[in-house]
Amino acid sequence: MDAINKPGVPTLFEWAGGTKAFEKLFDKFYDKVLADDLLEPVFKHMSPEHRLHVAHFVAEVLGGPKTYSEQEGSHFIMISKHLQKYLTEAHRKRWIELLLQTADEHSLPDDPEFRSAFMAYLEWATRIAVINSKTDEVTESADSPMPEWGWGVVGGPYMP
Template identity: 70%
Template sequence: MAADKKIPTLYEWAGSMPAFENLTNIFYSKVLQDPLLEPVFKHMSPQHQQHVAHFIAEVFGGPTTYSEGEGSHYQMVQKHLGKHLTEQHRKRWVELLLQTADELGMPDDPEFRSAFVGYLEWGTRIAVINSRENTLEMDEQQPMPRWGWGETGGPYVP
């Protein structure tokens, strides 16, 4: 590759913020119609979709919109405590999100999808683990996870 060509982040490759906001808006409209997921999400705030879009975008190399004005990784983890999510919830959430990504024509090349699915699997599994707890000892300054081309955010440390 020529030295003057910059490799795009996963965020840029996916279509930047409009792609993530569109993805989460359409996805959560499906969640609210899903018999398994609707009970879990029916009381979410009107800003929930946008916060999730900003969180995922930041993880994939986008702007720090989430961590600078909407929350932190610690606060995102706290939102899952005591929700008692099951493996069935997790699988359905991932399935609907990937279905929505396909419908919207998000990149489907193996490299992007590998990173995208890898993060969804990692993040949703942590959400299920954390949802069993009512409190969690976690460093409030824990940095946001970062995902890139063949790079992951690091090991989960409860």
């Protein structure tokens, strides 16, 4: 049994504060994105629902409810949103920088174990986004499962 499903071990989603924490995080984050000279051109045409979709997607990946996959999209659809966006390493790094800045400002847990797992996911996901942004078709199956991200090496602050 992995740490994602181990009894007594909170998911990253739970540790972060649940759905409302992710919705607030991404709402405030996208305010920063739209005020940023590098990222605003990439995101200026995003739908009004984009903030919530990303919040629900990340929350689900980190062990939260299946709101995104059951009501809003799929991993395949999320990947397809990045096609032909031609994201650069500078875009990727700035996206992470602003998200972590927002996480600090809005009290996302700052313990090293959580931040390590959160950063690992952000690094992985943003690198996948950059790769997919340079193509015009999704190479994954349309029914590919949502990613699941946990603590990694268990030893978080939740341990007795």
